[in-house]
Amino acid sequence: MSLTGIVSIALGAILIENFIFSQFLGICPFLGVSRKVDTALGMGLAVTFVMALASVFCWLVNTLLLVPLNLTYMQTVAYILVIAALVQFVEMFLKKSIPGLYQALGIYLPLITTNCAVLGVVLLNTQKNYDFLSSLVYGVTGGIGFLVAIVLFASVRERLDLTADCPRSFEGFPIALISAGLLALAFMGFSGLKVF
């Protein structure tokens, strides 16, 4: 695995094929947890963490178990199982070892179980035939892409709430959806970006 390959995967996951803005995965937490920058940051970090772990474990399950046994058609089910167990485990671990982080993440940690961006990253890893290192890089950077997107969007929403002279019928959720669309359009600008 060359350095160029890693950089290419990273830039692709963060900017060009951003999970939220160009693949439209993980929209639920993106809209639900983006009211404040602080919580958005917490959610983004938690998702990054789980995505990285899920990439590693799902890669292991896939290469060591599903592929040798010709069970690749069970990937989705197996991955869901892995992710759910993983999130549970991470929650227990954090509660015991890092209570501060556990408090900060709060309800968002269990919510990640049903975050389709996490399932998306592991399925894409398989689809693209990534090796172990590439899977890990794709998981981490995919999470960072999510983090960037949700923090950007939360900052926009904070300003919208505070300063925008928004028509009454658009207040709240409608204007949030519109600004999410505009942000996605802006991220389309990266689609022409070619790495090496």
Added chain:
Amino acid sequence: MTNVWLAVAVLGGLGAFFGLLLAISSKVFYVKTDERIEKVASCLNGANCGGCGYAGCSAYAAAIVEDGAPIDRCTPAGQEGVKGIAAIMGVEAVEMQRMVAFVRCSGGDKAQVKYAYNGLQDCTVAAQAIGGGQRSCAYGCLGFGSCVAACRFGALSIVDGVAKVDPEKCQGCKACVETCPKHLIDLIPYGFEGAVPCANTDKGGITRKVCESGCLGCHLCEKFCPHNAIHVVDNLSVKDYSKCQNCGICAEKCPRKLIYMPHMDVSKRTTA
């Protein structure tokens, strides 16, 4: 057919493996939580207003159970809450004084305006503008209602350009106290009348020029008070809630009619 059974076996095995792993780790990473915390939390109001000084209702409940924090900090839950917590914790229920917010300004539209302010309609922003906002009185309420927005109980409103508290709705959570950039809002005992609604510490002559309502520091209330309950400090009259007997003499003597005491008890005036 074998394929199906293989899939069942593999996924079942995987599930059982993860289940076992989680079962073991739940023992390994077991964190003992005191069941009283949840009970105490159910006695609290649940508004997560932060008025107790803790991060939220559950944080305060944990502090009561684990660190022996005082049990009378939840103003929204009131005396009922204190009784409930006392029963759970096995301590004596303390009498709690209900505190409500009070805005130390009555100026509003009665105060002069020194320039037309066209910025963001928010007190915190306006207070950072030139001269601390558009009003000539540098101490007074700006009237953009940041406290109104901060209040979760709908107890505040802007009346004639100045914030007013509805003591019936106020839960004493201090959200407005922390929001007000002019630090105008205090907590006073519920039912207490005649707090001085002004915060201007300039000399009387200056105050008179900028506001029709401000306290001039004329000492009349101080002179006539039979209970030594009101004093002029820094050109501003300040009342001592513990000494005031609600006799209302200060309200009558105030040349600015600043002190409002609708339920004054005239009979208390004799005990000088």
